[in-house]
Amino acid sequence: KAGVTQTPRYLIKTRGQQVTLSCSPISGHRSVSWYQQTPGQGLQFLFEYFSETQRNKGNFPGRFSGRQFSNSRSEMNVSTLELGDSALYLCASSMPIRGRLDPYGYTFGSGTRLTVV
């Protein structure tokens, strides 16, 4: 089956701009989670969407937002970009059972490498 698809793979933006990243989960997976990965902070949880609703949210400012569509595809948006937002943004899909983590775990996409200059 097709994996998790993230677009674009690479993005260069200037400070103050906004950006939208896209994630298409594995067919049948209804949960999509977003993570930010940086060398200094590692993988940090941004938010999780399930059935078009945000179920969990990490400790990121309101400039980071997301949404999920009826076909489970998800987008995340970062407004007023800062240099510190440069990172690899990873999307992961899973099929939770009764709200718990799918025992088969997350399937991650290859990520979007965002560089803010």
Add this chain to the structure above:
Amino acid sequence: TQLLEQSPQFLSIQEGENLTVYCNSSSVFSSLQWYRQEPGEGPVLLVTVVTGGEVKKLKRLTFQFGDARKDSSLHITAAQPGDTGLYLCAGNGGATNKLIFGTGTLLAVQP
């Protein structure tokens, strides 16, 4: 706040050597997973452990979940260059789909 500390942070070994990576926390996790990530790619799930004391083997990799479900280890036997990558442990703390990732162990296996 739940934290997962991994040790060592970096490991460079010769092909054929054995190694162990540790993942420790003061918090209890309902399940714990190990991932491997290669440059420019997302993490790939290796294993999920859910029962305290559980041991799982994946070819040359052995994973153990601590009895108290606060720690885990990954042991690689006869490491190969293909094992090179960033190893991440990740814990699920409860009835949510949110994973807490460890600090990571960067492994380099020299031929």
